[in-house]
Amino acid sequence: MLFKGENILHFGRAKMKEMRRKMQIIFQDPYSSINPRMSVAEIIAEFMIVHKTHPGKKAAFQRAAELMDTVGLARRYANVYPHELDGGRRQRIGIARALSLDPEFIVCDEPVSALDVSIQAQILNLLMDIQEDRGLTYMFITHDLSVVKHISDEIVVMYLGQCVEHATSDALFENPLHPYTKALLSAIPEPDISMRTKEIKIIKGEITSPVNPAPGCRFAARCEHTMDVCRKETPPLLLRNAASRPGETSGGRHFVACHLYCGENSPT
Numbered sequence: 471m472l473f474k475g476e477n478i479l480h481f482g483r484a485k486m487k488e489m490r491r492k493m494q495i496i497f498q499d500p501y502s503s504i505n506p507r508m509s510v511a512e513i514i515a516e517f518m519i520v521h522k523t524h525p526g527k528k529a530a531f532q533r534a535a536e537l538m539d540t541v542g543l544a545r546r547y548a549n550v551y552p553h554e555l556d557g558g559r560r561q562r563i564g565i566a567r568a569l570s571l572d573p574e575f576i577v578c579d580e581p582v583s584a585l586d587v588s589i590q591a592q593i594l595n596l597l598m599d600i601q602e603d604r605g606l607t608y609m610f611i612t613h614d615l616s617v618v619k620h621i622s623d624e625i626v627v628m629y630l631g632q633c634v635e636h637a638t639s640d641a642l643f644e645n646p647l648h649p650y651t652k653a654l655l656s657a658i659p660e661p662d663i664s665m666r667t668k669e670i671k672i673i674k675g676e677i678t679s680p681v682n683p684a685p686g687c688r689f690a691a692r693c694e695h696t697m698d699v700c701r702k703e704t705p706p707l708l709l710r711n712a713a714s715r716p717g718e719t720s721g722g723r724h725f726v727a728c729h730l731y732c733g734e735n736s737p738t
């Protein structure tokens with residue numbers, strides 16, 4: 471598990487504590503990921519106090535108040551408890567807490583999926599504004615493809631714990647290669663159904679056991695293109711030559727793990 475070229479799994483406790491200041495997380499569920507017995511200000515200030523980033527608690531609480539401004543949470547909420555707030559405000563507490571150590575990298579684990587649709591856009595726009603201001607890197611985990619398209623520069627599509635496709639956002643949406651990615655993109659809801667031009671690809675079949683997966687491609691039992699080799703050999707993730715097929719326009723890096731493309735590719 472590499473961060474800036476260093477394998478963080480080899481770090482000891484002290485080094486890991488130092489690294490945690492650079493890497494933070496925003497959790498999916500704003501209801502269970504914050505301590506209900508602490509006030510808003512205490513939650514936001516806690517990491518700064520633990521990591522001794524400020525000269526004393528007073529300075530940490532002053533910084534917590536500034537972070538409340540940053541995430542659009544009125545300072546009058548500083549002394550209230552999480553249960554007194556709605557989901558959007560609670561998620562703003564989670565964002566302020568993640569920012570409190572001035573990290574370089576934040577894992578956003580489905581940060582808007584538990585929120586009302588009207589609040590989702592506010593939180594996404596807030597995250598993007600903060601990213602622009604602070605030059606942050608996000609790893610944004612989501613099942614919502616319209617969110618993916620809105621927020622991502624680069625996308626990794628996972629299936630049962632394996633990367634099946636990796637490309638820039640534009641390349642992936644313009645020219646999806648893996649059958650699973652194609653099915654996912656075809657299922658993005660179209661607000662005006664009369665504007666839908668693409669057929670929805672229904673994925674049939676059973677999901678292979680994630681604990682004891684069948685040999686070969688993990689998508690084989692559900693793929694409409696399954697070949698003999700798919701049931702025997704796990705397809706490697708290969709760099710796809712975007713120019714090798716007429717009509718395909720994806721630029722930049724584009725990797726896919728599928729036997730349909732093996733033989734045309736160069737290894738990663």
Ligand code: SF4
Pocket residue numbers: 648649650687688689690691693694695696697700705727728729730
């Ligand atoms: S490797 Fe075979 S089964 Fe897997 S996605 Fe590609 S074509 Fe389908």
